[in-house]
Amino acid sequence: KAGVTQTPRYLIKTRGQQVTLSCSPISGHRSVSWYQQTPGQGLQFLFEYFSETQRNKGNFPGRFSGRQFSNSRSEMNVSTLELGDSALYLCASSFSKDRQFFGPGTRLTVL
């Protein structure tokens, strides 16, 4: 089976712009979670989607949003980008409650 894929792998944006990141889970996995990783804050949970519904949400401002499609692919969107949004954004998928499989991440740089 192919692993979790994320596109693009690298992005450079400027403040005020918006960005959309994509995640394709492992085939058959219906849960997709998103995490932000920064040197200062470490890994922080953004949100989880299951069967096109947001099931959990972390403590991030409303500028961070996401959605999931019927094929379980997920996108996350960040509007009005700030310098502090520069991070590695990781997507994880899971089939059961056992474990999550992570993708390689999207490295976002905000200038």
Add this chain to the structure above:
Amino acid sequence: AQKVTQAQTEISVVEKEDVTLDCVYETRDTTYYLFWYKQPPSGELVFLIRRNSFDEQNEISGRYSWNFQKSTSSFNFTITASQVVDSAVYFCALANAGNNRKLIWGLGTSLAVNP
């Protein structure tokens, strides 16, 4: 509130040494899960282990072993006879049983194994 503390920011060892990575957690939940993940330089997080709070048995998998002690809220990870390929950042994480996809992470321990 839930919290995971990995007090060791960086560890450097010589190949074949044993090394223990510490993890201390805080939670008010009676049922929870603990995890260890490895993040090599490529960036992709690799699952190592999940432990249920009701299962305090230690676990060994090859050169890896985990010591879970509820009395001290610790879930330590030991690599025996370390190898250069073990060089990575290791993360400990916590999730409550009802929502085990929402992981609370420690800040990680960067392990460098030198030849």
